[in-house]
Amino acid sequence: MEEPLLRFRGFRNLFVAGAVSQLGSQISYVALPLLAVTVLGAGAGEVGLLAALGTLTVLVLGLPAGAWVDRVRRRPVMIATDLLRAGALLSVPVAWWGGWLSMGQLYAVAVLVGAGTLVFDVASMALVPGLVGRERLTSANSLLVGMGAGMDIAGRSMAGVLVQVAGAPVAVLADALSYLWSAAWLRRVPEPPTTLERREPIGRQISAGVRFLFHDRVLVAALVQGTMANLAFPLCSVLLPVLLVGELGYPEWVLGAYLAVGGLGALAGSSFAHLIGRRLGTGRATWLVSLATAPASLAIPFLDRGPWLWAAAAAWFVVAFRTGVNNVLLVSLRQRVxxxxxxxxxxxxxxxxxxxxxxxxxxxxxxxxxxxxxxxxLWLGALIMAASWIPILFSPLRRHP
Structure with missing residues (x-):
């Protein structure tokens, strides 16, 4: 019988660091748009731009970040990006208390936090195989994805209450402190021996990474499916503060609870992913689970007062369950190959x-x-999500063990 992964000191410390920072991140996921809406009077366009900036930084930094991470030790990079994100977020409550907070500053914070998160996540995913071994990647990712989903539930639920009781700036401060906590725990994570790429110019290394991905049909299918799902999720969620709080008049805690339902679904999916993958195989599991769950997204646009709120929340749970399964199985597959x-x-x-x-x-x-x-x-996101199983059906990934 294998020893539980959390008994390994390096993986355990990485797990704890990730848990605390993920909790804080989910608080800000709710708090920043609520701050924009309730304090600065932001509209749908401004809230959408705020959500987009945190991820669009990937378009500029994504490829160089990957090549750089393959050249350096990963743990120091992760600590540095935790400190960067903490500093950026600390500026928000300081500016609010000083009376000079603006949407421009929130946009800048979103860019800095997005850049830090990109580099941190790339380094973390590259670090895990060295800590646990490739044969235990599915188990490790099940724990990590499950932890992230659990923090989604706790963080988003806590955020709605915290924003209502103490205000959005205090909630953002809590996120900043969580990154400082993460940096402290990462100091205890050992750096496993690995081969660092230093010889070729960075441009050639980037090209080699792109060619490796796009020459593998299994990885391409996983990429297309994930791209469709990732396009659909913000379409279904970014404007929820405007709809739930601004138009339908629900209190902030309802928004946090609704989003937390998605975390609960992802937690359930990640918890069962290892069992489902072992029973069906990675490819068949991702295809069948996607086919069975993705169409539930068509209930989300009916979100309204009364029973439709519960129906939309149930659909959000089902779609997030699929995400939990795929995040474990497909990330593990990518790391193995x-x-x-x-x-x-x-x-x-x-x-x-x-x-x-x-x-x-x-x-x-x-x-x-x-x-x-x-x-x-909401309707565009629901339609894209409902069709996002199709790339797996017509690819070798469907038959991958």
Whole structure:
């Protein structure tokens, strides 16, 4: 019987660091747009742009970040990006208390936090195989994705209450402190031995990473499916503060609870992913689970007062369950088929497109909300999500063990 992964000191410390920072991140996920809406009077377009900027930084930094991570030790990079994000977020409550907070500052904070998150996540995903070994990647990712989903639930639920009781600036301060906590715990994570890429010019390394990804049909199918899902999610969620709080008049805690339902779904999906993958195989599991759950998204645009709120929340849970399963199985697959020296570049290339889709979804949500209303964005996101299983059906990924 294998020893539980959390008994390994290095992985345990990485897990704890991630748990605390993820909790804070989910608080800001709710608090920043609420701050924009309730304090600065932001409209749909401004909220959409705020959501998009945190991810569109990937378009500029994504590929160089991957090549850089493959050249350096990963733990110091993760600590530095935690400190960067903490400093950026601390500026928000300081500016609010000083009376000079503006949307421009929130946009700048979103860019800095997005850049830090990009580099941190690339380094973290490249670090995990060295800490646990490739044979235990699915178990490790199940724990990490489950932890992230659990923090989604706790953070988003806590955020709605915290914003209502203490105000959005205090909630953002809590996120900043969580990154400082994460940096402290990461100091205890050992740096596993790995081969660092230093010889070739960075441009050639970037090209090699892109070629590696796009020459593998399994990875391409996972990328296309993930890009569709990531485009759909912000279309279905970015304008929720405007709809739930601004138009329907629900209190802030309802928004936090609704978003937390998605975290609960992702937690359930990640908890069962290892079992489902072992029973069906990675490819068949991702295809069948996606086919069974993705169409539930068509209930989300009906979100309204009364029973429709519960129906939309249930659909959000089902769609997030699928995300939890895929995040465990497909991330593990990507790490298994990629050599150590290529992990940073493969991960960064994936994130360039996956997170770029999130940013584009945020921009589309803002534009559609301004032109045709909030529900037009929800409908587009629901339709894209409902069809996002198709790339797996017509690819070798469907039959991957």
């Amino acid at each position: 990629t050599p150590d020296a290529m992990l940073g570049r493969m991960t960064a290339t994936m994130r360039l497109l996956l997170m770029g889709a999130v940013g584009l979804g945020g921009l589309l949500a803002g534009a559609l909300g301004e032109i045709w209303g909030v529900r037009s964005a």
